[in-house]
Amino acid sequence: MNPLTALRRARRHLVVIAGLLTLAYMILPNVVVMVFSFNKPTGRFNYSWNHFSLDAWKSPCGAAGLCGSLGLSLQIAVYATIGATVLGTMIAFALVRYRFHGRGPVNSLIFLPMAMPEVVMAASLLTLFLNLGAQLGFWTILIAHIMFCLSFVVVAVKARVMSMDPRLEEAARDLYAGPVQTFLRVTLPIAAPGIAAGALLSFALSFDDFIITNFNAGSTVTFPMFVWGSAQRGTPVQINVIGTAMFVIAVLIVVAGQLVSGRRARAGSAS
């Protein structure tokens, strides 16, 4: 191949090359996290490679307080997801399906938390809790998480409900389904993907939140706060083990889901 053709070909695939480079940039830290989960660091910090070891994988809870914080984060994420999903779904339905006074202010109120740097929300919420003399901890974290996840649920569910044909619900009512039956048998199943998307997003946001939690946690330690603290005091290898395990499990679930839905679609069209 002469160099000119090679150059021309490279130019044609410029987008592909640039895109894959970006992807590498995004994946690189995960690879590092994974590789360093097999490290046996010399000091307290796990930043430079020493030699291969399975020690951390053998005792994932070996670092004091790590698994406790992980459990707490999961617990808060589950409750925050349930709370935000229920409240957000209700708002989304009201916004799409009903006419009412004050739609403008409601929309702004939904939008503003997303347009606000986290640190501002974190600081102002702390001011409230301090003024009320509230005990910082599990409940203040949960309250804060529901608050900032709510808007994202509204957006996700709203998009889905908006694209839903209102005639489907009319058809259900026409076919002898009362209001409750219509909601349970038609509206909810069809809105489910949007609600699921909102719930997943809530879970991820809550589980991974650091800034707002850091302000309002008091002495309670969630998983991100544990990682933050260890960045100051010394990073146990187990952090990398947990990070890698979550990454692998999540990717496996996604891939399995893809395979199942793909197979189901094929089976459906073949029957």
Place this chain on the structure above:
Amino acid sequence: MTETASTGPAGGDVRLAGISKKYGSFRAVEPLDLTVPQGTFFALLGASGCGKTTTLRMIAGLEDPTTGTVFLGDRDVTDLPPHKRPVNTVFQSYALFPHLDIFENVAFGLRRRGIKSVKKQVGEMLDLVQLGDHARRKPQQLSGGQQQRVAVARALINRPQVLLLDEPLGALDLKLRRQMQLELKRIQTEVGVTFIHVTHDQEEAMTMADTIAVMNAGRVEQLGSPGELYENPRTTFVANFLGTSNLIETEILGTDGAGLTVSGGGGCKLMLPRDRCSTGTAAGGKVLVGIRPEKITLTHADDAGAIPEGRNRVPGRIADTSFIGVSTQYVVHSPVCPDLAVYAQNIERDARLVPGADVVLHWNPEHTFGLGADQDRSAGEGEAA
């Protein structure tokens, strides 16, 4: 299904009394009285926005009327929610539940009414619409025509007193639409349920319905059998919306028994039966005289002598012709009307009938109709799809 034809008790007419619908200051439906006799195929025909769908939705209970009452038989159902009315709807674009398969879509109404063993009924229903072997597919996996049949099956399985159809064939291509028209007519004859069918397609309405109500701007313009509406429209809207009409502005010269003589532009005298004129017949009054293009015969001016006596005659010159296959359409300039349309069957074509040729148009006066001259001559033109 035939033997179970559920026509309900006698007196199952649908009766609308003074029913109307306002959205804010917009009147979608003007106060309307209408009775649809039990077991008939009834069409509400009109352009989009004329209020026909709103009327249908008020019968279904999906829309609350602003005024008036809906009766099913002798029962006032105005305040009943849709799920308590013995009425089912075939929705525009079908509204099949995407998360349920065909079987569950059809079984939906039965299940909601607490019927446990639905298998036999659903199977029979799917056979009626020839979809027996598609029961476990999802709606998205069916073609448009199949989806349409599922929608009909899903509504009919409930043996409603009245089946409402909202533009049920709008999403289908022309060929399939013709096929489904006959299919729907067959099903209606078989089950004997009252069908109320909303459509903007005049051909569809005329093919299927026993009675058509032509709606315009929230009012019923005229009601009657397809033949009646076509042959003797009472308004310019109906004359133009159903097929094509030539409308000629004339002045009444006088009456003679059952006949009416009028004079058009250029001193052209025309006759029409008095009972086919829907406006005052006093001498000196204005009247729009109408004639359908296919009723007119075109004769070259050289042969004018051969035209029998007693026919309405109008001289003219051919401005344009277009060959359609089964027929030829002519546009003729004439003193009575600048552009008269004439459709001639292609049986024996006269080679002299080309643009520029002088011709005489003539037709049987019995086919002429008269309309009030105070109306917009072009109302309803180009509105039919």
Place this chain on the structure above:
Amino acid sequence: MTATAARPAAPPAAGEPKPRPAPRRKRLVPYWLLLPGILWLIIFFVVPLVYQASTSVQTGSLENSFRVTWHVQTYWDVLQQYYPQFLRSLLYAAVATLLCLVVGYPLAYLIAFRAGRHRNILLVLVIAPFFTSFLIRTLAWKTILADGGPVVHALNALHVLDLTDVLGWTSGDRLLATPLAVVTGLTYNFLPFMILPLYTSLERIDHRLHEAAGDLYATPWTTFRKVTFPMSLPGVVSGTLLTFIPSSGDYVNAQLLGSADTKMIGSVIQSQFLTVLDYPAAAALSFILMAVVLFVVSYYIRRAGTEELL
């Protein structure tokens, strides 16, 4: 079947028929649906902002408690003291946003138009990093950019670090604890928030539009400039907002990858609140940050809204 189908009903009572009233319960449904969520947002989002506003004009000390004295001087004081951190935050956030756009667009484009049957795999790979806590991933950058590591070596060999040193983005042979490291971290952390909206709006573009543009004598580059990019503007707008807003208030990257010289305003607010316990100053800083971000966002939305019409 004839006109007898229409039986005139009894004439309605004189005048307009009485309209039927809409049921009252039905009209209240939306308010009941909104109530809990909106109350939550009012109590835990709006009220705190009010408290913060009041705190920012208080004086006093932790021992003698704070009181509202309308001491607006605090705003002026904190601005004078911390304006470098403010400007730095806005600058870093803007640069990171721009980098996200430049770096993220090709990938979004690749997934939307060139990926074929690999599309889903690529999407999973874009989202997958999310599943590892972002703090852990940010710490990984400490390893990647470490002094004497392969990245520093490579950049040194190419004399890139000399150039960035001159520009003041790095210092000496180091990448860590420099502005470049902080911006790299910010860009990395918020990149998915750019790529996903971009992908969503690109994916909606009908592929035939590209063919039509090519058919009408547009080169691929012109097609991109005149067709693809304008049509992806909604994605560009929401992507830039979703990256700029969080990065302007972020302090994790500055703290983990930077030094005292790269401190962003988020760090200042955090330490004033949690370490120094000077609540009025912290509240004032937070309020200024909010005002600046809201101003930038609303100005940007307005501009973008009009540009979209061009």
